Amino acid sequence: MRVELITLAVCCTLAAQDPLQRERDRMVADQIEARGVRDGGVLRAMRAVPRHLFVPPAVAKLAYEDHPLPIGHEQTISQPYIVALMTELLDVKRDSIVLEIGTGSGYQAAVLSLLAREVYTIELIPELAHSAAQRLRELGYSNVVVKTGDGYAGWPEKAPFDRIILTAAPPEIPHTLIDQLKRGGKLVAPVGRSSQTLVLLSKRRDGTVERKSVLPVAFVPMRPAR
Numbered sequence: 702m703r704v705e706l707i708t709l710a711v712c713c714t715l716a717a718q719d720p721l722q723r724e725r726d727r728m729v730a731d732q733i734e735a736r737g738v739r740d741g742g743v744l745r746a747m748r749a750v751p752r753h754l755f756v757p758p759a760v761a762k763l764a765y766e767d768h769p770l771p772i773g774h775e776q777t778i779s780q781p782y783i784v785a786l787m788t789e790l791l792d793v794k795r796d797s798i799v800l801e802i803g804t805g806s807g808y809q810a811a812v813l814s815l816l817a818r819e820v821y822t823i824e825l826i827p828e829l830a831h832s833a834a835q836r837l838r839e840l841g842y843s844n845v846v847v848k849t850g851d852g853y854a855g856w857p858e859k860a861p862f863d864r865i866i867l868t869a870a871p872p873e874i875p876h877t878l879i880d881q882l883k884r885g886g887k888l889v890a891p892v893g894r895s896s897q898t899l900v901l902l903s904k905r906r907d908g909t910v911e912r913k914s915v916l917p918v919a920f921v922p923m924r925p926a927r
């Protein structure tokens with residue numbers, strides 16, 4: 702009884718601190734668990750990260766709905782289900798060092814930061830990189846490092862990575878990124894131009910790679926740096 706009362710008190714305090722907790726719980730149940738994402742860590746992270754603070758105020762009301770949203774500069778934040786699915790496929794461990802290409806709003810990086818040891822994320826558009834870095838800092842996601850740069854080059858100073866995730870679609874998975882993936886590592890990416898497929902690539906212990914196509918997707922293109 703006493704434990705229950707304490708639990709109830711903690712729940713109510715948390716809900717009062719974040720009135721949108723209920724919307725996130727509903728998003729996870731209806732859009733993410735209902736479609737088959739089961740990983741407990743991923744579901745917890747999706748319930749925890751305040752997605753409404755990662756989108757422009759004009760669309761914040763739509764943050765927990767079942768679709769992608771504009772984040773400025775003609776870029777988009779993925780639908781919650783796709784973020785959860787890609788995070789589950791990436792199979793992040795507590796000690797993983799993760800590289801993300803396409804920081805955008807910083808939302809996917811925040812989700813990853815709750816599961817990984819460190820997240821390094823690269824964004825081509827300087828304004829997006831700066832605002833994401835500031836947002837992540839203010840919200841306390843202290844194990845994320847953002848840099849402005851070209852994802853095609855990866856982050857050689859921090860390589861190799863246990864996990865790599867691309868949130869913009871290249872025509873083919875760049876070799877540089879496969880080279881920066883550890884043996885035993887995994888990479889998740891939308892791949893293709895006119896039609897795109899979500900691909901899970903695993904690098905075996907002997908250095909060879911295995912590719913699996915997961916489902917058709919629609920991401921913004923990964924642009925070559927000028």
Ligand code: SAH
Nearest residue numbers: 803804805806808809825852868869923924
């Ligand atoms: N993960 C983001 C959404 C990313 S949208 C989020 O959670 O909000 C894809 C992002 O990839 C865009 O911000 C786009 O500017 C960026 N991008 C496109 N080409 C890139 C490249 N070559 N290198 C780094 N970032 C790139």
